[in-house]
Amino acid sequence: MGPETPFEVPMALARRLTPDTRVVALTGSGMSAESGIPTFRDAQTGMWSRFRPEDLATPEAFARDPARVWQWYEHRRAGVRVAKPHAGHQALLELEWRVARLSIVTQNVDGLHQRSGSGRVIELHGNILRSVCSRSGREIDAEWIAASQDCPPPSPYMSGALARPNVVWFGESLPQQAFAQAVEELRNCDVCLAIGTSALVQPAASLPLIARDAGALLVEINPDKTPLSPLAGFCLHAPASLALPAILRAIKV
Numbered sequence: 168m169g170p171e172t173p174f175e176v177p178m179a180l181a182r183r184l185t186p187d188t189r190v191v192a193l194t195g196s197g198m199s200a201e202s203g204i205p206t207f208r209d210a211q212t213g214m215w216s217r218f219r220p221e222d223l224a225t226p227e228a229f230a231r232d233p234a235r236v237w238q239w240y241e242h243r244r245a246g247v248r249v250a251k252p253h254a255g256h257q258a259l260l261e262l263e264w265r266v267a268r269l270s271i272v273t274q275n276v277d278g279l280h281q282r283s284g285s286g287r288v289i290e291l292h293g294n295i296l297r298s299v300c301s302r303s304g305r306e307i308d309a310e311w312i313a314a315s316q317d318c319p320p321p322s323p324y325m326s327g328a329l330a331r332p333n334v335v336w337f338g339e340s341l342p343q344q345a346f347a348q349a350v351e352e353l354r355n356c357d358v359c360l361a362i363g364t365s366a367l368v369q370p371a372a373s374l375p376l377i378a379r380d381a382g383a384l385l386v387e388i389n390p391d392k393t394p395l396s397p398l399a400g401f402c403l404h405a406p407a408s409l410a411l412p413a414i415l416r417a418i419k420v
């Protein structure tokens with residue numbers, strides 16, 4: 168498929184997306200890849216190339232070396248701040264106007280769906296641009312963080328506590344309300360789009376199965392195969408920035 172041939176989706180799929188359809192888009196880091204934010208599978212670069220994300224995104228890593236973990240997040244935040252939504256984000260925004268309900272349940276922490284204007288975004292794993300007190304979990308103002316010379320900044324709330332990124336680390340529970348809302352959306356949707364996720368990280372990876380078991384059509388958008396592929400009614404082996412606009416074009420026909 169050269170750049171000149173636009174990606175086509177089956178009409179059978181387009182017919183399942185009507186003004187009465189309730190849709191959930193479950194997105195992973197592949198949804199942000201074309202905005203320049205590396206996926207978790209992508210090899211880490213530069214000084215971070217010798218670390219695995221799973222070894223840095225944990226409470227143990229932060230307890231052992233808070234400065235190193237904080238620096239990794241500052242490095243990633245810099246990339247997130249300059250990242251721009253792509254045509255796939257725009258297509259999700261337009262899809263929201265063409266179906267009865269579109270909820271985005273994202274594993275991503277970059278806030279790109281909100282920045283692209285999507286109305287209903289559930290962040291399962293938090294948001295990298297926000298910081299909280301390492302002991303109380305209270306949100307810390309960005310101004311406090313920016314004004315601090317320390318790495319990581321101290322918490323303003325409890326002496327001895329530190330600022331930490333407001334993300335869910337491996338071994339930590341997901342925010343209860345967000346997860347419960349996500350399960351509710353998936354139990355009550357007609358179509359679940361699994362976009363840019365390797366479907367390996369739990370419990371997010373089980374969410375598409377909740378939709379499928381409740382009778383929804385599962386559609387996977389991913390250049391690669393994943394454990395979800397055999398369970399999907401349609402597998403669109405294409406990047407999100409091509410597949411999602413192609414779905415919109417097919418609906419409009």
Ligand code: BV8
Nearest residue numbers: 195196197206207208274337338363364365368369406407
């Ligand atoms: C919990 C925030 C328990 C942080 C993240 C065995 C051993 C040890 C632990 C476990 C285990 N089995 C299960 C666990 C638990 C663990 C887990 O699942 N581990 C995995 C590694 C096996 N899960 C947890 O720890 C969770 N918590 O279980 O708590 C508990 C229970 C009760 C009480 C107390 C505790 C917490 C998990 C959340 C971790 N935090 N992120 C940060 O960002 O720094 S996870 C992080 O990695 C992402 O958020 C995301 O969820 C995940 C990466 O997955 P993907 O998003 O899918 O990205 P990936 O790179 O894998 O894949 C990208 C895909 O996109 C690929 O398929 C690629 O083909 C595709 N793609 C590429 N380009 C494109 C594209 N697709 C479309 N278009 C493109 N252009």
